[in-house]
Amino acid sequence: MTLYELLHKVSFDEIAPFLSKSYTKGKSLAPFKMHYDYLRHLVPSPKSETDDDIYVEMVPQTGSDTDESRITVSAWLDGNPWEDSLGREIIIEDFDNSLIAKTEAIIGKKVVVPNRADISLAEIAACCIWETSFYAFLPHDWESLGRRLHLSCYDEAKVFWLCREKYGKFIPSRKEMMNIRSFRNKIRREMKSYNNRRYSKSERKFWRCEKRKRRMWKRWEINEEYKKRVIKTAEFIDDLHERSINLTEPPTAEQLGALFRSNVCWIDRWHTCAFDAGRRCDYLKELIEKYDL
Structure with a gap:
């Protein structure tokens, strides 16, 4: 069998x-x-x-x-x-x-x-x-994984550079990104966990050095979260652009570029596997009610 x-x-x-x-x-x-x-x-x-x-x-x-x-x-x-x-x-x-x-x-x-x-x-x-x-789980997951394995895991800087090259005029700077509430709160949470670290007496003499390390750590956190958001949003915009080709009035680059400044950055994607246009809604309803989608 x-x-x-x-x-x-x-x-x-x-x-x-x-x-x-x-x-x-x-x-x-x-x-x-x-x-x-x-x-x-x-x-x-x-x-x-x-x-x-x-x-x-x-x-x-x-x-x-x-x-x-x-x-x-x-x-x-x-x-x-x-x-x-x-x-x-x-x-x-x-x-x-x-x-x-x-x-x-x-x-x-x-x-x-x-x-x-x-x-x-x-x-x-x-x-x-x-x-x-x-x-x-589905083919589009493989495509996304392939992009990440080919570039992101080994050369995230290259992916970020490609995104900046394509959507540069729509991507906010790091300083502008800090004005977005969810981005700012994410950095604050990371730094709060860093600040909660307890120092022994023998470590306190290095306090001046630790202050410098804290600034370096904060810059690193900002850069990492900034790159992550730009890459994730750029991939989402690419997908929206591909799927809007057949629309009578597809969204413009300016309209899609506004997503880089969105407060909520939680992107997920679900496809129905009903393979019948008439059952798509029923299929998603079953996933939600029966399988906890």
Whole structure:
């Protein structure tokens, strides 16, 4: 059975309890529901047949009432294209008796070996979905991650320079940004935590040096938060611009550039995976009411 066939055999409501119990305790299941629906609409790549299989192993119980068997998936699903992963065969591995004996010797308890038949398809699907969604839930998450991995993580200065080059006349200066309430409060919170540091008697003689360090730290915090806001807002404006091309009156650069001075900088993005224009609102309503979006 392939991963694609598995996802069409079990519903998300069957998978949800295993996700909540083992991976997403206390968190929203909405992103995983969207990821599950998206995978079910993909077509497995022919390359899947040449890839390695998906090996499922169960970690045995140790005899304690609180310990429960759990499964693990060994397939490197987190870094492969989803189309390539969907066509891979799922294989449930036998238990290694020598490993069980070693475990018993180490912990000094009897290890309970669960039956292979007790491994439910829903639990296997939950583990696979957790692996495939490790870095991204939807394609646009991959695109954003790709930009960050390619530039931001290793050369954030280059990303910031590109943003300044493109939107330079709309981006406020650092001094102007300090007049924005949320930006100013963020810096104040960081400096408050810095100021709460307690000094020993032996450190007090370096107080004059610490004052200089405090000024340096504040400049560093301002620069980091400034770059972060500019990059995040520029990416959001790029996305708005791309999606407004088909509008009769698309927003102008001046209108979008005003977002650099917004007080609230909390950008998130949700796509419906209903794949039916008539069900988009119902799909989002279900995510909000049932899966805590």
